Amino acid sequence: MKTPKKDERSVSDKTRQKILSATGKVFAQGGYRAMTLRQVTREAKVNLAAVNYHFGSKLNLMRALLRDRFEPINQQRQRLLNQQIEAYAPDPVPLTTIYDTLFRPLFTGIGSASVNDTSLIQIIGRALTEPAEFMRGLHKEFFADLSKCFMDEIHRSCPELSPEQIQYRFFLSVSTMIGTVIEQVRLETISDGKLDGKNLDKILHELTTFVVAGFQQR
Amino acid sequence: MKTPKKDERSVSDKTRQKILSATGKVFAQGGYRAMTLRQVTREAKVNLAAVNYHFGSKLNLMRALLRDRFEPINQQRQRLLNQQIEAYAPDPVPLTTIYDTLFRPLFTGIGSASVNDTSLIQIIGRALTEPAEFMRGLHKEFFADLSKCFMDEIHRSCPELSPEQIQYRFFLSVSTMIGTVIEQVRLETISDGKLDGKNLDKILHELTTFVVAGFQQR
DNA sequence: GTCTATAGAACGATAGAC
DNA sequence: GTCTATCGTTCTATAGAC
Numbered sequence: 001m002k003t004p005k006k007d008e009r010s011v012s013d014k015t016r017q018k019i020l021s022a023t024g025k026v027f028a029q030g031g032y033r034a035m036t037l038r039q040v041t042r043e044a045k046v047n048l049a050a051v052n053y054h055f056g057s058k059l060n061l062m063r064a065l066l067r068d069r070f071e072p073i074n075q076q077r078q079r080l081l082n083q084q085i086e087a088y089a090p091d092p093v094p095l096t097t098i099y100d101t102l103f104r105p106l107f108t109g110i111g112s113a114s115v116n117d118t119s120l121i122q123i124i125g126r127a128l129t130e131p132a133e134f135m136r137g138l139h140k141e142f143f144a145d146l147s148k149c150f151m152d153e154i155h156r157s158c159p160e161l162s163p164e165q166i167q168y169r170f171f172l173s174v175s176t177m178i179g180t181v182i183e184q185v186r187l188e189t190i191s192d193g194k195l196d197g198k199n200l201d202k203i204l205h206e207l208t209t210f211v212v213a214g215f216q217q218r
Numbered sequence: 219m220k221t222p223k224k225d226e227r228s229v230s231d232k233t234r235q236k237i238l239s240a241t242g243k244v245f246a247q248g249g250y251r252a253m254t255l256r257q258v259t260r261e262a263k264v265n266l267a268a269v270n271y272h273f274g275s276k277l278n279l280m281r282a283l284l285r286d287r288f289e290p291i292n293q294q295r296q297r298l299l300n301q302q303i304e305a306y307a308p309d310p311v312p313l314t315t316i317y318d319t320l321f322r323p324l325f326t327g328i329g330s331a332s333v334n335d336t337s338l339i340q341i342i343g344r345a346l347t348e349p350a351e352f353m354r355g356l357h358k359e360f361f362a363d364l365s366k367c368f369m370d371e372i373h374r375s376c377p378e379l380s381p382e383q384i385q386y387r388f389f390l391s392v393s394t395m396i397g398t399v400i401e402q403v404r405l406e407t408i409s410d411g412k413l414d415g416k417n418l419d420k421i422l423h424e425l426t427t428f429v430v431a432g433f434q435q436r
Numbered sequence: 437g438t439c440t441a442t443a444g445a446a447c448g449a450t451a452g453a454c
Numbered sequence: 455g456t457c458t459a460t461c462g463t464t465c466t467a468t469a470g471a472c
Contacts, residue, residue: 049468214432265458267449
């Protein structure tokens with residue numbers, strides 16, 4: 001039976017995408033354990049069994065979501081960094097530019113997600129703080145290489161710092177990013193409703209300035 | 219200190235404490251949704267029904283744990299801050315001292331926890347990134363007043379900054395703290411195993427230095 | 437490919453004996 | 455206060471009709 005409701009071609013991919021999109025939304029709200037397949041399929045307006053048909057299991061669905069969201073982001077980060085290295089060669093890329101390259105793709109939210117999809121930043125914030133076991137290997141799989149490239153360039157930009165100092169401060173920089181990205185609502189609570197947690201451009205700018213100053217410590 | 223090892227009096231309090239302690243351990247590992255009462259009672263070596271007898275429900279158990287861990291920490295923060303304000307009066311407390319006062323109680327891990335209890339910092343890291351609904355009011359209940367006191371003193375210490383600037387940078391400071399506190403393991407991954415994620419003294423020092431520099435931005 | 441129906445397991449909570 | 459036993463619910467995953 002290949003007769004869906006509106007479109008006649010590639011129904012399967014459309015269902016797959018609808019499921020992925022719904023997974024992003026539901027996962028961002030409550031994390032992996034709180035996310036049920038019933039909730040996802042209800043949100044995606046597909047049948048419960050479709051998840052297991054397209055993804056095999058809840059865990060595989062989760063892995064597919066992460067790949068779908070992390071890989072484009074990280075590819076863009078890598079590409080932008082290489083562009084900057086070329087542009088400044090043979091000089092090192094300034095620290096502010098390096099961190100802008102690291103942070104901006106998160107906030108502008110590229111990826112395969114459709115337009116009015118759940119904000120990418122919320123999905124990533126949740127993923128980075130996810131306690132589930134399967135997340136242990138997440139850093140290795142998605143961030144080990146990337147971290148090394150960025151720390152290498154930071155080292156070129158700050159040759160006076162020891163590798164240990166760079167590692168500590170890079171860790172703290174990423175910590176700030178993660179803490180910022182988890183819940184922008186906290187900004188509204190802290191400011192008693194005066195600052196807008198959804199003003200991502202402004203937050204990105206403040207984050208970069210803060211981290212660069214913290215890194216340089218002078 | 220009324221119950222040494224195998225005392226026969228006030229068994230109930232002992233059971234209560236065992237449950238609380240086990241809850242801290244299990245919660246720190248996987249968060250609220252992943253924590254099951256069966257896991258907690260197995261860990262505490264008490265009966266499953268004991269939880270509902272002593273705490274009524276899983277949610278109440280969670281609330282009791284948070285109160286048990288957050289309140290002593292926040293009281294110490296408040297007390298230390300007031301001490302510093304007195305000590306420096308009428309001058310404002312230096313920014314480094316303010317942030318040390320905010321961060322240190324987290325890392326030294328005071329509280330009602332017994333000695334070889336789960337590291338307080340892990341419980342708090344998990345709680346601060348917990349997606350569950352009941353956490354929405356958490357900031358209000360435990361941190362609203364505290365944040366205001368600290369921002370007030372920061373404002374005295376940095377009178378040249380606008381309230382908006384202070385709010386943004388305080389938000390970023392707390393973000394760094396949270397990101398640091400979630401998983402110290404990330405430090406080991408970033409440094410390729412060369413830095414120790416359990417060296418809390420060192421991390422506290424680096425965190426404070428980083429945040430103060432990021433805050434002052436000069 | 438998509439559905440209904442359900443198996444099989446785990447959970448929170450409670451009743452009632454001791 | 456503490457236990458066993460169990461109820462009612464919800465979950466993932468799958469079998470089988472269409």
